[in-house]
Amino acid sequence: MLILISDAFASNLPAKLARFGEVTDDKSRLPEADIVLVRSKTKCTREYIDEAKNLKMIIRGGVGLDNVDRQYAQQKGIVVHNTPKASSIAVAELAFALMIAVPNKIIPGHVSMSQGHWIKKELTRTELFGKTLGLIGVGLIGTEMAKRARAFGMKVIAYDKYLDEHPFAELKPTLDEVLAEADYVSLHTPLTDETKGMINKQTLAKMKDGAVLVNSGRGKCIVREDVAEALHSGKLGGYATDVWYSDPPENEPITSAPNVVMTPHIGASSKENLLRIGDIVEELIEDFVKNQ
Numbered sequence: 001m002l003i004l005i006s007d008a009f010a011s012n013l014p015a016k017l018a019r020f021g022e023v024t025d026d027k028s029r030l031p032e033a034d035i036v037l038v039r040s041k042t043k044c045t046r047e048y049i050d051e052a053k054n055l056k057m058i059i060r061g062g063v064g065l066d067n068v069d070r071q072y073a074q075q076k077g078i079v080v081h082n083t084p085k086a087s088s089i090a091v092a093e094l095a096f097a098l099m100i101a102v103p104n105k106i107i108p109g110h111v112s113m114s115q116g117h118w119i120k121k122e123l124t125r126t127e128l129f130g131k132t133l134g135l136i137g138v139g140l141i142g143t144e145m146a147k148r149a150r151a152f153g154m155k156v157i158a159y160d161k162y163l164d165e166h167p168f169a170e171l172k173p174t175l176d177e178v179l180a181e182a183d184y185v186s187l188h189t190p191l192t193d194e195t196k197g198m199i200n201k202q203t204l205a206k207m208k209d210g211a212v213l214v215n216s217g218r219g220k221c222i223v224r225e226d227v228a229e230a231l232h233s234g235k236l237g238g239y240a241t242d243v244w245y246s247d248p249p250e251n252e253p254i255t256s257a258p259n260v261v262m263t264p265h266i267g268a269s270s271k272e273n274l275l276r277i278g279d280i281v282e283e284l285i286e287d288f289v290k291n292q
C-alpha cells in the first residue's frame with residue numbers, strides 16, 4: 001500500500017504510518033497512491049481525483065472539506081474522512097488571540113516600537129470585560145470560543161441556523177439580532193452556499209459602529225471589498241483574521257486596510273493539533289486496513 005502525504009502534517013507521521021506500507025511525500029506518485037493525506041493546500045478536485053487512479057481513501061487532516069470534491073470522490077468509490085474534533089482548541093485559541101489583540105493595540109504597539117517610536121499616549125486600550133461577543137456558528141470551535149469569552153467576563157450571544165440551544169451562548173433567532181447587539185462578532189461557520197459572503201455591505205451596516213469582526217472560519221464568508229471599505233470608513237473598528245480568499249491571498253484589499261490583525265491561516269497549525277490529527281489518521285488507516 002502507498003500512502004501519499006501531500007501537505008504538512010506532524011513530522012513523526014511517516015514513521016507512525018510505516019507499518020501500513022510505503023509512505024511518501026512525492027506528489028508525482030499520486031497515480032499509484034492508495035491513500036492521500038491532505039490538509040488545506042492540496043485541492044482534491046475532479047482532475048486530481050481522476051489522476052489518482054489507484055485511490056481508495058482521502059483523509060483531510062482538519063475540519064473544512066471545501067478543498068475536497070466529496071461528491072465526485074464518492075462516485076468513484078473513494079472514502080473521504082476529515083478529523084473534525086482535533087482542531088477546536090487550536091483554532092479557538094488563535095481566534096481568541098486575534099480578538100484580544102485588537103482592543104489591546106498589540107500590533108500598533110509592537111510595530112511602532114520596532115520602528116523606534118514611543119506612542120504610549122496615542123494607544124488607548126479598551127477591555128473585553130463586559131462587552132458582548134456574537135458568535136456566528138457555535139459548533140465545536142464556536143463553543144470553545146464561548147467558554148473563553150465567558151471566562152473574560154463577556155456576554156456571549158450566537159446565531160446558529162442549525163441549533164436550538166447551547167450551554168454557553170444565548171442563541172438569537174436571526175443573524176441581524178446578533179450583528180446589532182455584538183461589540184465583537186466572530187465567524188465560525190463552514191463555507192457553504194449559505195455562508196459565502198454572509199458578511200457584506202448590507203450585513204456590515206447592521207453592526208454597531210466601531211464593532212470588531214474576527215474571522216477564523218473561511219475567508220470567503222466575507223465580501224473582502226466591503227470589509228475593507230468598512231475598515232477605511234471606521235464603520236468596523238477592526239478585522240482580525242486568519243483566513244483568506246486564497247492561500248496566500250492575491251490582490252487582497254484587507255492587508256493594506258487600517259486596524260487589521262492577520263495571520264497566514266495557522267489556526268489549525270499548533271504542534272499539539274498536528275499530533276492529535278496524526279493519531280486520528282493512524283486510527284482511520286488502521287480501520288481501513290482491517291476492513292480490506
Ligand code: NAD
Pocket residue numbers: 062063064084087088091136137138139140141142159160161162163188189190191192194195216217218242243265266267268269
Ligand atoms: P462545526 O461543524 O462543529 O460548527 C459549525 C457550526 O456552524 C455548526 O454548529 C453549524 O450548525 C453552523 N452553521 C452552519 N451553517 C450555518 C449558517 N448558514 N448560519 C449559521 N450557522 C451555521 O465546525 P467547527 O469545527 O466549529 O469549524 C467551523 C469552521 O471553522 C470550519 O468549517 C472551517 O471552515 C473553520 N476552520 C478554520 C480553521 C483555521 O485554520 N482557521 C481550522 C479549522 C476549521
